[in-house]
Amino acid sequence: MTQQPPPGPGFGPPPPQYAPEPPPYTSAPPAYAPAQPPYAQAPPPPQQPAAGPDFLAVDKRNAVVVDASGVAFETSGLTVEFRWPEIRSVHYRASPDGKALMVAVVHMDGRFYECVVEARPKTRLQEWFPQLAWVLGHYRPVG
Template sequence: MSEQPPAPGPGFGPPPPQYAPHQAPAPPSYAPAPPSYAPAQPGYGPVPPQPAAPAGPEFLAVDKRNAVVVDASGVVFEMYGLSVEFRWPEIRSVHYQASPNGKALMVGVIHQDGRFYECVVEAKPRARLQEWFPQLAWVLGHYRPAG
């Protein structure tokens, strides 16, 4: 007397037909050929890279969490991984000062519609704050001359 091995339990073997992956039908043999591209003509083709706008002065203040960038495009605040960009045409004015405890740079942007945005960047060592003030004043004066 020979014993037959037990049938495999659920989860073993090939999937039932209703769970088999769907096979896409073959395209019909009468399908039109893909369109060919016209030969390259003089004056057409890849656009050569445009020269970058002349680079102007930049200001950058960074700490562990925040950053302030002032450049030819405007002002950018980076705070806790989020970035807010203000283009020069959107900016009514830019203000800056030391924090009350003298350990950070506070930069504020007033938008054309009156909204106020602020970013605070810690200065470590504290002497760095005194380096940032003339740099920031010079860069802001370059892009937003008083007058």
């Protein structure tokens, strides 16, 4: 059996001659933290928004999603999400040519964001308006 050299510095505990001496206790050691139960319970999972109605309008490049968490815009592959607590108001209307849905979010600090989704066929725009109004009314009732 060959004897291996001791590990180099940084491996394992320090040799006894270099270890600090434990402090002498005349009574019980001091309690630095309250005693923990033998098995800690797992923290509760993060709160998920309650399930509710949602709205989705999508075309080849853009999308608008309204759900329990807030409003999301996707424009050419980039997504911006607005949570309900940071939204002052949401506005929507038809584009001037009547071929697209324009949705705007006004942030609490006054910033304004807009997303335009083409409605194909054009009659889809008339389907989106009542759906969007109902979903927004669910999460942001007027009153």
